[in-house]
Amino acid sequence: MHDTTHHALQRQRRQVIWGLTLIAFGVAYLLQRDDGDAVVRLWQYWPWVLVAFGVNNMLPPTDGRRFVDGLSQVLFGAWFWITIEGWWGLNFGNSWPLLIIVGGLGMVLQPLAHRYFPRHQEERS
Template identity: 40%
Template sequence: MKHEQAYWRRTQLLWGVLLIVVGAVFLLDRLDIIYLRDYRQLWHYWPVIMVLFGINKLVAPVSAKQVLSGLWLIFFAAWWYVSYEELWNLSFYNSWPALLIAWGVGLVLEPLLNKHFMAYRESEHEQ
């Protein structure tokens, strides 16, 4: 239960900080302190939000599912950004197999991570 409360607090903190930053940017724009020419420019950076949530899941994870979920969010955000911006000549058309590879890596990592977390829980109970 202790781990779940810590995770819930981190999630609340992350959402709070995210809302504060977004609200501050819009407020500064409305007060003409900063000038956003086009709000669509901000849309290019939405994967950063997914990366933040992925990192949040990776900080002191309590299960293999949490680790894999965090890694998936970070990978998907990076893949989306690279494909959308067509970095390194990668587009949605030619980079989608990377999603299959990531899925496979997740399937391979899951039993290894489950074993790690079971060993950790057993050592925690011995103390």
């Protein structure tokens, strides 16, 4: 697959994800328009936008860097969701070291991912 085709597919998928996100928020606001508190509570779901974009980066066609970046976005969105919800007693103040772990994991996985996604590396050379 040519690099221009790869970028075109990525751009189209990004546009679809943004469109679906806007549709979902618009429908949610429309359904809750009489309840101001419900509209405010909808914003607690914004980490799922990060997860959606991360999954988009992980889907083929992709390369090693985009896959690891997508995985990092998914983990970052999950961290936000978990801390907003307060699961397992985690909050922003006591769980920030998890972000350091995600950063280190990304650095470790980057070279490994390039082994499993060599096709796009070779095309760029």
